[in-house]
Amino acid sequence: MSTFIPLNIRIDGRRILFVGGGALVMHKLQSVRLFTGDITVLAPDISPEVSATDVHQLRKSYATSDLDGFFLIYACSEDDRLNRRVLADAQEKGILCNIVDNRMDSDFISPALFRHDGMTVAVSSDGRNARRSVEWRNAIRALFLGTECHPASNL
Numbered sequence: 001m002s003t004f005i006p007l008n009i010r011i012d013g014r015r016i017l018f019v020g021g022g023a024l025v026m027h028k029l030q031s032v033r034l035f036t037g038d039i040t041v042l043a044p045d046i047s048p049e050v051s052a053t054d055v056h057q058l059r060k061s062y063a064t065s066d067l068d069g070f071f072l073i074y075a076c077s078e079d080d081r082l083n084r085r086v087l088a089d090a091q092e093k094g095i096l097c098n099i100v101d102n103r104m105d106s107d108f109i110s111p112a113l114f115r116h117d118g119m120t121v122a123v124s125s126d127g128r129n130a131r132r133s134v135e136w137r138n139a140i141r142a143l144f145l146g147t148e149c150h151p152a153s154n155l
């Protein structure tokens, strides 16, 4: 069984890498960009939506040395074998890595977030039920903002 502890990790001055540049990266960027602008996206094909953001872009196929200098890695390509290679390379180098939607193997997972007035709420199900995390986050957000509570996921 995978177990996780919630932490707030310092990221100022530290670089974050996404391997892959499709729809899923765009989705993940929406939350990560709330916290840092120092994000690099590496993929042979980077979607127009990702390209239109202010992230650093490397249009190339992944190589192990691409991980050097990064603090956190998100392996988000559509190629599961590649994602697993990225994870193995990162672990070899002592860098924390998330394989998208794979809580069993990831070093960390992403909670459902709500940020307001300098405060952050992060909800997790330890990766067991992401939809439930979104519903809890939305309920907490409604409590603070007095808005209608519904399960649609937007920050």
Ligand SMILES: C[C@@]1(CC(=O)O)c2cc3[nH]c(cc4nc(cc5[nH]c(cc(n2)[C@H]1CCC(=O)O)[C@@](C)(CC(=O)O)[C@@H]5CCC(=O)O)C(CC(=O)O)=C4CCC(=O)O)c(CCC(=O)O)c3CC(=O)O
Residues within 6 Å of the ligand: 027, 028, 031, 098, 099, 100, 101, 102, 103, 106, 108, 109, 110, 111, 112, 113, 123, 124, 125, 126, 127, 128, 129, 130, 131, 133, 134, 152, 153, 154, 155
């Ligand atoms: C392990 C993890 C990924 C990781 O971090 O590695 C993971 C895994 C999986 N998600 C799945 C599905 C969905 N995920 C969402 C949404 C979000 N998922 C997020 C996190 C996580 N999802 C991590 C665990 C978090 C925790 O601990 O609870 C959020 C909170 C944050 C983020 O992604 O940044 C983000 C909300 C963003 C926001 O709104 O703010 C929605 C709803 C939607 O899109 O609105 C659905 C459709 C559900 C449906 O359709 O019912 C499935 C397939 C399940 C299945 O098919 O049954 C898996 C795989 C599996 O469960 O094995």
Ligand SMILES: NC(=O)C1=CN([C@@H]2O[C@H](COP(=O)(O)OP(=O)(O)OC[C@H]3O[C@@H](n4cnc5c(N)ncnc54)[C@H](O)[C@@H]3O)[C@@H](O)[C@H]2O)C=CC1
Residues within 6 Å of the ligand: 019, 020, 021, 022, 023, 024, 025, 027, 042, 043, 044, 045, 046, 047, 060, 061, 062, 076, 077, 078, 079, 080, 082, 100, 101
């Ligand atoms: N789109 C979504 O909301 C969700 C996607 N997923 C899974 O996440 C994965 C990615 O999904 P999408 O972003 O939608 O796919 P996508 O097909 O839009 O993007 C895949 C990205 O991987 C990159 N890539 C391929 N080979 C590479 C290499 N050798 N080096 C670096 N980058 C490489 C491609 O250039 C592309 O940018 C898929 O496995 C998908 O099943 C899972 C849940 C939701």
